[in-house]
Amino acid sequence: MERCRSEIKPRHPARFFLYAILPVLVMVSFLVVYPTIRGVIMSFQNYNLYNLHDVHFVGFKNYRTVYTDSRFYEDLWNTVLWIAGSVSLQFVLGFILALLMWEPFKGRGIYAGLVFYPWALSGFAIGLVWSWLMNGTFGVINDVLMRMHVIEYPIHFLSDPKWAMLSVILVNVWYGIPFFAIMILAALQSVPKSVVEAAMIDGAGPMRRLFGIVIPYIRPTILSTLLLRVIWVMNFPDIIYGTTRGGPAGATETLSVYMVNVVFYENDYSKAATVGVTILAILIVYTLIYIKTTSYEELEL
Amino acid sequence: MRKGKRVLRFILLTVYLIFALFPLIWILLTSIKSPMEVYAFPVKYIPSHLTFQNYQRLFNYAHFGRYFKNSLLVAGISSSVSTILASVAGYALARFKNKWILPTVLFLFFAQMIPAYLIMIPQYVMFSKFNLIDKLSGVILVYSGIGSAFSTIMARGFIARIPVELEEAAMIDGCTRLCSLFKITFPLVLPGLSAVFSFSFVNSWNEIFVASLFLNSDNKMTVPVALYSFISKAGVNWGFLSAGLVVALLPTIVIFAFAQRYIVEGLTRGAMKY
Numbered sequence: 001m002e003r004c005r006s007e008i009k010p011r012h013p014a015r016f017f018l019y020a021i022l023p024v025l026v027m028v029s030f031l032v033v034y035p036t037i038r039g040v041i042m043s044f045q046n047y048n049l050y051n052l053h054d055v056h057f058v059g060f061k062n063y064r065t066v067y068t069d070s071r072f073y074e075d076l077w078n079t080v081l082w083i084a085g086s087v088s089l090q091f092v093l094g095f096i097l098a099l100l101m102w103e104p105f106k107g108r109g110i111y112a113g114l115v116f117y118p119w120a121l122s123g124f125a126i127g128l129v130w131s132w133l134m135n136g137t138f139g140v141i142n143d144v145l146m147r148m149h150v151i152e153y154p155i156h157f158l159s160d161p162k163w164a165m166l167s168v169i170l171v172n173v174w175y176g177i178p179f180f181a182i183m184i185l186a187a188l189q190s191v192p193k194s195v196v197e198a199a200m201i202d203g204a205g206p207m208r209r210l211f212g213i214v215i216p217y218i219r220p221t222i223l224s225t226l227l228l229r230v231i232w233v234m235n236f237p238d239i240i241y242g243t244t245r246g247g248p249a250g251a252t253e254t255l256s257v258y259m260v261n262v263v264f265y266e267n268d269y270s271k272a273a274t275v276g277v278t279i280l281a282i283l284i285v286y287t288l289i290y291i292k293t294t295s296y297e298e299l300e301l
Numbered sequence: 302m303r304k305g306k307r308v309l310r311f312i313l314l315t316v317y318l319i320f321a322l323f324p325l326i327w328i329l330l331t332s333i334k335s336p337m338e339v340y341a342f343p344v345k346y347i348p349s350h351l352t353f354q355n356y357q358r359l360f361n362y363a364h365f366g367r368y369f370k371n372s373l374l375v376a377g378i379s380s381s382v383s384t385i386l387a388s389v390a391g392y393a394l395a396r397f398k399n400k401w402i403l404p405t406v407l408f409l410f411f412a413q414m415i416p417a418y419l420i421m422i423p424q425y426v427m428f429s430k431f432n433l434i435d436k437l438s439g440v441i442l443v444y445s446g447i448g449s450a451f452s453t454i455m456a457r458g459f460i461a462r463i464p465v466e467l468e469e470a471a472m473i474d475g476c477t478r479l480c481s482l483f484k485i486t487f488p489l490v491l492p493g494l495s496a497v498f499s500f501s502f503v504n505s506w507n508e509i510f511v512a513s514l515f516l517n518s519d520n521k522m523t524v525p526v527a528l529y530s531f532i533s534k535a536g537v538n539w540g541f542l543s544a545g546l547v548v549a550l551l552p553t554i555v556i557f558a559f560a561q562r563y564i565v566e567g568l569t570r571g572a573m574k575y
Binding site: 013014016017020021023024025027028030031032033034035036038039042047096097100101105111112113114115116117118119120121122123124125126128129130132133135137138140143146147174177178182186231235237238241256259260263264269272273276279280283287 | 325386397399412426449453503513
């Protein structure tokens with residue numbers, strides 16, 4: 001303790017506070033907020049790779065281009081399918097996994113490590129891994145299904161428009177189960193065992209206990225996790241980029257994949273910004289609803 | 302009944318374990334098979350002999366070592382920067398009480414909701430003015446900025462959980478505020494900060510879109526960009542790509558193995574991360 005005495009006490013708490021938060025505020029303003037505003041401006045300009053020296057305002061031209069193209073509506077629908085399919089299955093399976101892991105068993109910590117690891121993996125790389133597993137000619141999934149006589153001929157999971165969306169959703173489900181399991185398992189730890197046991201003594205069956213006690217008890221966690229996950233899945237083009245890049249024939253192109261494709265294949269930055277602003281608008285409306293339905297308390301933590 | 306339930310649980314947990322691990326095991330197996338056996342159908346499950354030629358090609362001809370080093374540099378520096386800035390700001394936001402706290406937290410909350418790919422074009426336009434395109438430093442700067450908003454919220458959550466009385470007690474014992482910060486708070490919050498670091502490291506390591514847009518020359522590519530270049534070239538060599546995937550996935554798996562406890566804690570209690 002002696003050594004410490006010479007050090008300075010913040011004589012001006014307000015200044016100390018300002019200096020402490022300033023670097024982050026500057027970084028975030030410069031690298032997140034300013035680009036966001038700039039993106040909105042770009043969506044009203046004609047910024048593209050072939051037109052870098054004659055950038056000017058074009059009004060709503062980009063919006064007209066995007067919104068009159070049926071591709072936008074198809075992608076919007078794909079986004080809905082992608083979110084609804086992924087989030088609901090991730091949630092249900094993650095919930096079941098959490099329930100299975102609720103009661104402690106030997107090696108639960110190791111088991112958690114072995115099944116939760118996909119959380120840390122690159123979505124893009126996972127997309128590539130699964131496109132090898134789902135390969136229509138040499139894929140192991142087709143091999144297993146054929147050996148079990150479930151199918152007679154290989155399924156082209158990722159190149160058949162009938163199968164592609166379902167296939168990428170399943171990859172995302174595999175990827176997202178750990179997240180829900182982690183969140184719900186943590187919430188389950190807060191459910192008092194005594195209440196559940198009392199219900200059991202009163203003769204409530206497992207389903208009654210689950211829907212009558214456990215789910216109401218962890219409802220806030222379920223709600224906020226689901227709502228936040230929707231945003232995250234909407235803004236997660238990585239897996240689709242690793243598997244189909246939006247193909248075949250746009251069957252798996254969500255809005256986020258649309259935007260990335262416009263950047264990398266059309267090089268039309270203003271058009272991409274227009275799609276980006278659209279996504280951002282959806283994001284803001286959704287977030288406001290989220291904040292309304294939950295409370296500030298969670299931000300306070 | 303009780304025993305039957307336990308057996309059922311064991312079976313279900315085993316099935317899920319296989320489901321969770323199989324993709325990784327399969328890609329590992331593919332990476333050490335000979336090309337003949339990679340492209341065999343019906344599939345050959347156990348390779349008749351192991352070969353490391355895919356890994357040799359990866360590092361000798363494809364310069365994967367360089368991409369790996371680039372990724373390590375980018376993710377390491379950017380997550381260090383954002384963790385340091387976030388712990389200082391998070392400390393102030395957790396320990397001070399004034400009217401700026403709520404607006405600042407709300408500001409950071411909204412900022413961290415904006416995903417990287419959505420603003421990469423304006424960032425690209427900005428950075429080309431500063432001559433930061435095709436430079437690792439440009440990508441490092443973007444990742445630090447994108448990561449610091451969420452890292453701050455998370456660090457704040459961890460710091461707020463450490464009772465302020467501990468610091469005050471140390472100050473009564475003759476420790477200054479900075480001294481109590483380093484001797485009392487910092488050691489206690491270290492696990493939390495390692496979770497903050499792991500989060501941003503994992504995110505930076507895995508990011509592909511900003512990196513693909515910003516980094517063009519071969520010697521600047523990060524691992525995800527390199528993987529992308531392997532599939533962009535006509536015809537995917539799956540044995541070779543699998544070796545690349547194994548090397549790409551390994552670092553974040555190792556991080557998760559070490560920091561799992563704190564990451565799980567950060568996920569569930571450190572506020573809003575997805």
